[in-house]
Amino acid sequence: MAEIVLDSVTKQYPDGAVAVRDVDIEIADGEFIILVGPSGCGKSTTLNMIAGLEDITSGELRIGGERVNERAPKDRDIAMVFQSYALYPHMTVKENMAFPLRLAKVDDTTVEKKVRDAAEILDLTQHLDRKPSNLSGGQRQRVAMGRAIVRSPKAFLMDEPLSNLDAKLRVQMRTSVSRLQKRLGTTTVYVTHDQTEAMTLGDRVVVMRGGAVQQVGAPQFLYDNPANLFVAGFIGSPAMNFVPAALEDNVLRSALGDVPLTDRVRGLLEGADAPREVIMGLRPEHFEDARLVDEAVRAKGVTFTNQVDVLESMGSDKFAYFSLQGEQATSAELAELAADAGSADVPGGGVSLVARIAATSTAVAGEPADIWFDADKVQLFDPGNGRNLTYRG
Amino acid sequence: MSHAVKTDNAEPALPPKAKAALSEGKRAERRLGLLLCAPAILIMAAVAGWPILYSLWLSLQRYDLKFPDRTEFVGLENYVTVLSNPYWWNAMWVTVLITVVSVAVELVLGMALALIMHRTLVGRGIVRTSTLIPYGIVTVVAAFSWRYAWTPRTGYLAETIAGGDPVLTEKIPAIMVVTLAEIWKTTPFMALLLMAGLALVPDDLLKAAAMDGASAWQRFTKVMVPVMKPAILVALLFRTLDAFRIFDNLFVLTAGSQGTSSVSMLTYNNLIKGLNLGIGSTMSVLIFIAVAIIAFVFVKLFGTAAPGGDGGGRR
Numbered sequence: 001m002a003e004i005v006l007d008s009v010t011k012q013y014p015d016g017a018v019a020v021r022d023v024d025i026e027i028a029d030g031e032f033i034i035l036v037g038p039s040g041c042g043k044s045t046t047l048n049m050i051a052g053l054e055d056i057t058s059g060e061l062r063i064g065g066e067r068v069n070e071r072a073p074k075d076r077d078i079a080m081v082f083q084s085y086a087l088y089p090h091m092t093v094k095e096n097m098a099f100p101l102r103l104a105k106v107d108d109t110t111v112e113k114k115v116r117d118a119a120e121i122l123d124l125t126q127h128l129d130r131k132p133s134n135l136s137g138g139q140r141q142r143v144a145m146g147r148a149i150v151r152s153p154k155a156f157l158m159d160e161p162l163s164n165l166d167a168k169l170r171v172q173m174r175t176s177v178s179r180l181q182k183r184l185g186t187t188t189v190y191v192t193h194d195q196t197e198a199m200t201l202g203d204r205v206v207v208m209r210g211g212a213v214q215q216v217g218a219p220q221f222l223y224d225n226p227a228n229l230f231v232a233g234f235i236g237s238p239a240m241n242f243v244p245a246a247l248e249d250n251v252l253r254s255a256l257g258d259v260p261l262t263d264r265v266r267g268l269l270e271g272a273d274a275p276r277e278v279i280m281g282l283r284p285e286h287f288e289d290a291r292l293v294d295e296a297v298r299a300k301g302v303t304f305t306n307q308v309d310v311l312e313s314m315g316s317d318k319f320a321y322f323s324l325q326g327e328q329a330t331s332a333e334l335a336e337l338a339a340d341a342g343s344a345d346v347p348g349g350g351v352s353l354v355a356r357i358a359a360t361s362t363a364v365a366g367e368p369a370d371i372w373f374d375a376d377k378v379q380l381f382d383p384g385n386g387r388n389l390t391y392r393g
Numbered sequence: 394m395s396h397a398v399k400t401d402n403a404e405p406a407l408p409p410k411a412k413a414a415l416s417e418g419k420r421a422e423r424r425l426g427l428l429l430c431a432p433a434i435l436i437m438a439a440v441a442g443w444p445i446l447y448s449l450w451l452s453l454q455r456y457d458l459k460f461p462d463r464t465e466f467v468g469l470e471n472y473v474t475v476l477s478n479p480y481w482w483n484a485m486w487v488t489v490l491i492t493v494v495s496v497a498v499e500l501v502l503g504m505a506l507a508l509i510m511h512r513t514l515v516g517r518g519i520v521r522t523s524t525l526i527p528y529g530i531v532t533v534v535a536a537f538s539w540r541y542a543w544t545p546r547t548g549y550l551a552e553t554i555a556g557g558d559p560v561l562t563e564k565i566p567a568i569m570v571v572t573l574a575e576i577w578k579t580t581p582f583m584a585l586l587l588m589a590g591l592a593l594v595p596d597d598l599l600k601a602a603a604m605d606g607a608s609a610w611q612r613f614t615k616v617m618v619p620v621m622k623p624a625i626l627v628a629l630l631f632r633t634l635d636a637f638r639i640f641d642n643l644f645v646l647t648a649g650s651q652g653t654s655s656v657s658m659l660t661y662n663n664l665i666k667g668l669n670l671g672i673g674s675t676m677s678v679l680i681f682i683a684v685a686i687i688a689f690v691f692v693k694l695f696g697t698a699a700p701g702g703d704g705g706g707r708r
Binding site for chain 2: 051052053072073074079082083086088089090099100103104147151157
């Protein structure tokens with residue numbers, strides 16, 4: 001067990017392409033940290049540099065206080081779980097899990113005991129003599145975890161370990177990974193492109209984009225206080241809604257109507273040097289069916305009327321989808337997020353919105369509905385550089 | 394109830410009819426399959442099946458074209474003659490020696506070349522092409538260049554390495570030169586087959602082994618070789634069968650003199666040069682049996698060695 005420090009770590013390939021730029025992360029001993037971002041953001045490269053599978057171009061990597069830049073992977077005492085599991089097909093489950101111990105020349109009785117223990121933790125005891133090809137996806141995944149934990153390394157590195165599982169199993173395994181990490185208390189760096197995994201698993205989340213760290217923080221903090229448009233759009237499902245707006249004295253003019261600036265928002269904006277044209281961000285849960293909101297509360301927000309395109313009932317609540325007339329919010333960050341989500345090619349003029357409203361709402365798809373939102377919850381972004389103007393750091 | 398009555402009525406007629414329809418379709422399909430295969434089968438029977446049967450028949454007769462009127466059926470007498478003949482056994486040992494040594498050396502060199510070709514990032518095309526050059530040269534032409542190189546006074550290898558000795562005129566040195574020529578010629582083929590096997594080893598597996606604490610050599614022996622074992626066995630089988638039939642290199646380099654004949658060489662000398670169809674055919678049948686045994690051993694080996702259900706861990 002050890003802390004891991006990345007001190008302005010940079011990866012540049014011989015052809016000049018920079019995969020990771022000046023990454024500074026301090027990972028505490030026993031911490032579960034998630035690297036998240038769209039494909040090509042440099043999260044896997046960062047993980048591989050910690051592992052020693054890729055060289056570090058500049059900067060320093062310290063594990064347990066020691067510089068390890070020049071050490072081979074085998075000398076760093078860290079274990080890794082791969083997306084493909086990378087199980088040795090010619091070895092049984094037992095041999096797979098024992099492999100790191102055998103290489104470390106551990107004596108037979110200890111190997112036997114450690115493998116038994118790991119198999120018990122991961123519920124693999126009855127599969128020890130089977131070959132990986134005879135196991136299900138979930139079992140293979142557990143064997144890969146087992147191979148990592150038998151050695152009691154200083155840290156675990158996990159490269160999208162759950163991506164190859166089907167949705168239901170992924171949720172199950174997510175909780176067992178979390179439980180396992182808490183039980184062992186080993187420093188863990190976990191790479192994923194799935195923001196749900198990032199939100200649910202980590203003590204802290206590192207959001208990356210284009211090789212640079214966007215924001216580091218606890219999941220809830222990132223959700224409530226995204227540093228920029230990219231983090232705002234990436235964290236949360238369904239994603240935050242973005243509507244272009246114009247800032248005037250005490251009011252925000254937008255396609256949703258005029259939004260009064262509350263004291264909180266005004267206070268945060270004061271030192272922010274905000275431009276006139278901004279992007280207004282609203283989380284889906286900050287909307288509500290206007291009919292279900294008290295008069296008193298209603299006055300603190302804005303009510304608008306629009307046709308509901310699609311209404312999805314989730315049981316506990318409903319998702320209402322709207323399209324507004326007017327320009328879509330544009331920025332480099334939003335374009336990248338759309339490209340990553342694959343929605344860049346989906347045609348649709350105007351602004352689309354998602355609102356999470358109470359299950360008791362009587363809104364009907366295809367008909368207009370009165371929707372209210374909390375004016376105090378708006379976040380404002382600078383379309384030029386994506387900065388959150390209402391960021392409370 | 395009416396339902397039961399209905400089935401009762403239909404019972405005698407329906408099942409046989411359904412069965413007949415089914416098997417008729419299947420039979421038509423099978424007939425079509427046979428028809429489509431027929432031309433290939435006929436050609437194979439004519440060019441491979443018939444000569445095999447004919448030589449089997451010839452091997453059971455005393456049949457020497459120098460004494461055609463003394464031809465008669467002698468049963469297994471030819472086999473006794475050949476198998477109790479020291480020339481045959483000498484040729485057999487020479488062949489086995491060349492086969493074992495050349496295939497073993499080729500495996501090691503071929504693996505090294507395959508790794509180089511697999512790993513090269515810069516000038517991949519040039520590396521691969523230059524590696525394959527020996528394989529692209531006609532064997533007889535290559536054998537002649539080896540012969541000239543080892544000829545005293547004119548050959549550079551004979552003058553430099555052998556110090557002017559005529560190495561091709563002595564049994565053991567000649568066999569070594571033949572083996573060397575064979576290795577030089579066919580290592581690229583081995584390397585090609587092994588390179589295909591290397592592609593079967595996923596990168597993640599080697600990375601995982603590195604993380605698990607394996608050195609480069611351990612990654613090679615404990616992960617790479619076991620995973621590509623099926624490809625290695627195929628390469629070995631191909632090369633062993635091929636090496637066992639060695640003829641052209643020997644023909645050019647020593648012509649089988651000084652007891653350097655291989656079994657193919659000896660068969661050729663008896664059958665074509667000596668015109669002894671009976672003995673020659675017997676030898677070719679024996680070679681056929683030897684090759685079949687080699688193939689059988691390898692295939693049996695595959696059966697036991699093929700990783701229990703392929704594809705575990707790799708997708």
